[in-house]
Amino acid sequence: MKVIVTDEVAPEGLALLAQDPRVEMDIRLGLKKEELLAIIGDYEAIITRSGTNVDRDLLDAAKKLKMVARAGVGIDNVDVDYASARGVIVVNAPFGNTNSAAEHTMALLLAFYRNITKANASLKSGEWKRAPFTGYELKGRTAGVIGLGKVGGRVATRLKAFECEVLACDPYVAVKRAHDLGVRLVSHEEIYRNCDIITIHTPLNGETLDMIGEKEIAMMKEGVVLINAARGGIFNEQALLNALQTGKVAGAAVDVWSEEPPRTELLKELIAQQRLVVTPHLGANTFEAQINVAVDVSREILNYLDDQPLENAVNIPRFDLTLMEQMRPFLNLVKVMCDLAFQLVDDNPAKLAFGYAGAIAHYDCSPLTVCGLAAILNLVVDQEVNMVNAPLIAENMGIVVEEHKSTRADAFSNMVTLTVEGQGKRRLLSGTLFEGAPRIVRLRDYAMDFSPEGHMLLLNYIDRPGMIGRIGTILGTRDINIASMNLGRREKKGEAMVILSLDSAVPPDVVEELRNATNATFIRPLNMTSAGRSRGFTG
Structure with a gap:
């Protein structure tokens, strides 16, 4: 990551960045506005204090910019709203001074x-x-x-x-x-x-x-x-x-x-x-404070590179840090659920509803919602979507986003439900955590229980004898191994849903062969490796 430092910042803090091989840092103090605009397009992060005005002109010129790091408390020299519209994270150091x-x-x-x-x-x-x-x-x-x-x-x-x-x-x-x-x-x-x-x-x-x-x-x-x-x-x-x-x-x-x-x-x-x-604005001018704020913003840049939660982002909803270890697995659960849900719909969503039930509903779940929204939009649009610009992009696309919470949960201590609606169709899935790992426990109105895997296959068909055998035979003849299977149905000889975890992907011609052999009302190969495409919580 290329980082430019445009104001005087304590070298003790910048040392954290200087020693990281992923960071290329340039210290360019006293630049005139025209000089900064001419070079800012090469940088992905800018570290400033109050001497640099991060306005629309600068943000427009900064085509690669991912983060504005303000080494201090105040952010009145940063156009936070416009930065958010451009998906640029703004962090400050509210506690260092x-x-x-x-x-x-x-x-x-x-x-x-x-x-x-x-x-x-x-x-x-x-x-x-x-x-x-x-x-x-x-x-x-x-x-x-x-x-x-x-x-x-x-x-x-x-x-x-x-x-x-x-x-x-x-x-x-x-x-x-x-x-x-x-x-x-x-x-x-x-x-x-x-x-x-x-x-x-x-x-x-x-x-x-x-x-x-x-x-x-x-x-x-x-x-x-x-x-x-x-x-x-x-x-x-x-x-x-x-x-x-x-x-x-x-x-x-x-x-x-x-x-x-x-x-x-x-x-x-x-x-x-x-x-x-x-006094001439000396409130933060102690040696201790200057080191503290420089360390704080440098750590935020490293947190971004490590895909870790940002503690002091001013335009991202964030958890109480005391809850971060508890909530981190739910971030992964939401991203996995969103990836799975998106693959079950054929059109861009018109409405997304996130539901939180059980003990988790006692806490602020908005970071989970925005994280999930970013994960889905990253699969929908060409531009990079993160937790900064996800709400604005959804609004511009006309996507309605809702959040519901209930402290009551029937079968599980915590459960997250995602409902995706679009073009008259509705897909619902619910998930929870077993020993910290994501588990899907409901698809539509079927009770299920499976762990999302890299390669999966979902089928809906009318349940009758021999159907599982047909599926297994076709996959076996094509050297596709079934790792696990989960079956759900409403009634005997009624519609059934089966989820297969596989060791390899299912080619399109095999999908068609399975469709014909089972008279499947719905069949969809699923590739869960794309869950890693979203940067999720940190942007």
Whole structure:
């Protein structure tokens, strides 16, 4: 895999890629956009930080691109939606700089409350002044944390250690998480109205852009202190400047900006404010964090090459990593079932329904569904399909995809059912795991029990004496050995279904001979080796 690195990334992390013979890595820093567009078509992965804009132009030029690896938390410099449409996986490193960002938030807050920057400048200039730099304690203050994710949660814990009362607002976290952190979940309005300190830890998106502006600041207590070490643009910078000038906001500490480096007159005026502590986007700039994020994204590239689950893909549904070992066999089961089901239909599917019954239904099964969808579409369309673009391709093809779950299961502790509909026909099969291996336990309305093998043959015919003998004789005369057989039927002398596992493939002329000899209503040779064609979970 050819990998290009376009921003400064810790060499300790890149060493993982450098020592892998499958990876050819080029470090090209400081490229102009035109220069990058001219060469990106040769690469399958790009490692960036915030200095490279992975936009439509770049993605269109990157004909071979499989992965965008953002060595950091934020992905606002990556057009994730367009990358998804092109089947490009986007990964980031959401945990590598978590601790650094949390500690920097506290450093900014303490620097403001204890006048560190002003006292430092005064003493270095030769002065010895103490009274002008009298500060305030954090103890007893009410702090509001907006965004209780990995960074916000760590900040909340540290504020608690300073004996602050901590309120938190995050519509995407459970009450239990807040309880575990010892904080109280409240609304945005309660944060604005009641907190002495407000610190924000959310991503930058359409929902959070200019989230705190004139209206929100007007609700706040007089003399509030605001902290932003998350993303530039979450605070409306004009509103923040106005509030600092009027004294509504007693002070602020800011590490991130809507434009980096800041060039506008607004940002220059804001940065010059005496009651504002500023740093040039240093939240993730610790040696430990830089190594961590580089290691994390390098490991994701290696996981992709090894066909292993990607832990930090932002545009692929993924399992809770604590469940991965339990769920991995089900990924294989779904892919095998999809391969088998596709070979039983003659037309492209119009509807796919995935059903999960038993203990598995207690968990998020969407990665299984998307994995199965990708496996089927890889057999239908010419372009490469993976878990990134499978839902969009299905939508464009007019394929309806459904998922059903039930914690009740009759005969098995876990069962997966796939229904394929198209051109007025419907094919149903159910599978489960025996000792971790896929087993098919139902085809249509026949109870079956067989392990999918490389070469198989399925027949439907009217059951009558001597039919199995005819089949065996024909196959035997053509030197095709039967490894195993599974027979299902509804009633005596009614329609029967037989699945044969064979040591070799059945040629077309033998298929026709068997059809005529048995008056088969349906006969289909099956080749299960194609299950490996889908990259499944990782893309």
